[in-house]
Amino acid sequence: MLAAVAYQTGVGGRVPLADVAGIDPIEEINELAGTLKGIQDVLDLDAMRKQLNELGEQAAAPDLWNDPEQAQKVTSRLSHLQGELNRVEGLVRRLDDLGVLYELAQAEDDEETREEALRELAALSRDIGALEVRTLLSGEYDSREALVTINSQAGGVDAADWAQMLLRMYLRWAERKGFSTEVYETSYAEEAGIKSATFTVKAPYAYGTLRGEHGTHRLVRISPFDNQGRRQTSFAGVDIVPVVEQTDHIDINEDELRVDVYRSSGPGGQGVNTTDSAVRITHLPTGIVVSCQNERSQLQNKATAMVVLQAKLLERKRQEEADKMSELRGESTTSWGTQIRNYVLHPYQIVKDLRTSVEAGNPSAVLDGDLDEFIEAEIRWTRRREQGLTDD
Template identity: 50%
Template sequence: MLKERTAISNKIDRFKKLWADLEENQILLDLAVEESDADALDEVAQQSGELDILIDQLSLDLLLDGAEDPKNAIMSINAGAGGTEAQDWAEMLFRMYSRWIERRGFKFEMIDFQPGDEAGIKSVTFTAGGDNAFGYLKSEVGVHRLVRISPFNASGKRHTSFASVFVYPELDAEIVVDVDDKDLRIDVFRASGAGGQHVNKTSSAVRITHLPTGIVVQCQQEKSQHRNKDLAMKVLKARLYQVERKKQDDKMQELHDSKEDIAWGSQIRSYVLHPYQMVKDHRINLDVGNVNDVLDGGIDPFIEGVLLAKK
């Protein structure tokens, strides 16, 4: 409750400051017009542009009124069928979201990383920490499709790859999810992939299976088995919380669909690199031509478009 009150108070303070800045800018505009001051008019125009950006940001934040929207986000990316092609595409998406987190000034924390067989990644799970992180990223849930000339095929044929994205809210410390130890199977194993000799010599990786639901999570990022277990439990509790939310709130349905449903029936966006360059969001019919910027984290137009469409 304290976090919610603080978030609301911050929005009110931002609105009050923005209103005061708008009034001040209007006064400066009136004086500049009255005195025919070209320099002052240029200054007013610059300030107006900056205020427009602040208005857009505040308007977007006001759309995020869900109970989980202010929370940090736990994001998972999984390569689809297709081996190296799909695994390379999953890594491209991972970089895109990492860059978005960096652009936003959010905090990134790795939870689990499964490297691909030859290139790319099979799956990755990480946390985006910051105000309204889940509210923004929840619209990214679904299948992302890539069309390009394959860099792994000498014949230069066009190839289509798929990867799925899942997003869950990170639970606050005050939210308690009871998990009975007898409902868990905990396996430890040697971590694979990058990480140095330590990774291969000790059984520090942890896999937790929640027997009643069949949910499986794992973590091998840390050197400490205890730390890996803590991170895996955090993800498990977040997912169990989502399951309960599904039972109570049909509006959150898209966030709680099983991975099988999402992987095969929820294509949300296509990234076309050949024969033309375009990123198209199929939910809101939005096309963006600057593919390089999108893949470098410039996904805000899609996030904003989806949020506006749902209001």
Template identity: 50%
Template sequence: MRAETQAVVDSIRESMALLRRHLDWDQALKRLEELNALAEDPELWNDPDKAQGLMRERAALSGQIERGEGLQQRLDDALTLIELGEAESDEASIQEAEADLAKLKAEADKAEIESLLSGEADSNDAYLEVNAGAGGTEAQDWAEMLLRMYARWAEQHGYKIEWIEESAGEEAGLKSATIRILGHNAYGWLKSETGVHRLVRISPFDSQSRRHTSFASTWVYPVIDDSIEVALEDKDLRIDTYRASGAGGQHVNRTDSAVRITHLPTGIVVQCQNDRSQHKNKATAMGMLKARIYEHELKKREAEAQATEDAKTDIGWGHQIRSYVLHPYQMVKDLRTGVEKTNSKSVLDGDIDDYLEAALAAKLGGLEAGEAADA
């Protein structure tokens, strides 16, 4: 076998070994057996919420195991083809197998990264908030562009979107908005997107066509279910009602049914205006508040709270995670991972997978370094 081909095979095997280790392969097989047995219980659907959660877990785990087994089978097939090609001096078969190995390596690398989506809340739906920074209409227009980018990304990956809250800008754009992204691993993929985003462009709102720099922040936190207890005391809450202030249409209404809840000890504020019923909006906002507090505790346990709070409190220079430059050149650069792309339009249309994968890969690198140090 050629040296470069052996290097590819070694890389694939290393990725698969890490995939199995992160998944805890033997335990995963045992858990899948348990889930399969529970799925056959005729009384399972007496509790629909519990049943749906179990079936989601089963489908996700089954998919991971099938993926690992599929990678192994394809590796074995390619190695067999190379062995036969070398024995028969069949260069065409060898080249075909090497092409298969190149594709397999890319898939194994991605599977290794996705194996990190096994955190406590990674598989959950996600709330995503966007807030305009200082700068009036320019920043508010940027906030709307940013929200559109995430909405397009979600749609391209088969996720559903629920509109929770919108506060329209005075002339254009958004002061703030919150959406819920529904789908497996929505939070796991998006959790690294919390931070400040910087835009440089020729302003469409400047009569002199000058270049402007604008900021908007994103805040991502997981949707939690009723099985996770988050204690909230009435004395710690301030609940306000107000009239929806969005641009109109299907997402907002014109009655005083919008609800804002402030958690006084932490300063966390959530709001909901997607329903005409004040009662339903209050219930949704309470769920969001519990999710925010839960996410806050997760960050503390992961020793990331300080960096997250820094990003949250100052929407401006020194806190940005990504820069989007539309003039005088085209470039979108992630300031944490160094990933950059020159097709800004594609990125703003939702092509952000490279940034999401790089953030997970950076975490994987940290884990591997930690494992090496422990060894």
């Protein structure tokens, strides 16, 4: 159990107490120290250091890159763990330095130093709160990489354009976080935008971090495709599933698959294939369709498409089991396919999450990948929902 966090909880999120009038900074520094100690206990830093040593030995093995896929996993996990450890240790140092700084300001009655300490206190409150979110990612698949699919929905050419905007938003978010991504398939619309796209976010805990983005995203704006300049509402769906691992048992009968090959589509350029190397696989019992066209080899595209199909079947199985348990408990289930967030560009500008009520008045920044505030609030909301602490 984590220590009490020095926050004031509101509908849209949590406000550092350093931003609330009448709160004693020393009291909050002590609260933050307790919270950070609780986080360290949950993360188990000794176990992290031990795992880092083991991964370091694996990464140093001369035959590591004989298996490029396994090598990528080892180096990615090593980098992620080292980053997490550095993050925690850095916060500990900052909190220690802050205590000294504030005591100095008080002893010398130095208002300028006191203001500097309060600014750092507010920043530390936010950073420790963000780290605490990581401790909430304890679901069965939360530590997995994420497979993301974006589909245009109602809204015609505007919806296709909106789907492409969302694709860019998530790729920019991953780039900001230093996460590698790989686009497996992009189906371009005729006039503008995309019909669909599928990509992976190759980072530990990517699925747990992003799973709250699953649902329908709504855009309201003046359509750039309407010569009369009318306002248009467009919809796009985002699907997030965990990437499969070797320990997963997903049996797929080849007789239940329809495999089609076709020429890769694209806006043009040297990267567009001139052979029928793209692969589309339809799982007949469920109707799930997956495609891959990022490789030049038909065999490679088929192998990647099978990985995507396994991930979607795994998520389908997980959801069916969750629905069954909810039914046995007499609980109602809420469809993930519901509208979760509005992006309004006209007549005013705002992005608002319909579950957490988090708002941002700068849609351009959000569409450029500034999603952390929304994602952290989703993780907290999801955990409360799973614990039965929300009204949903």
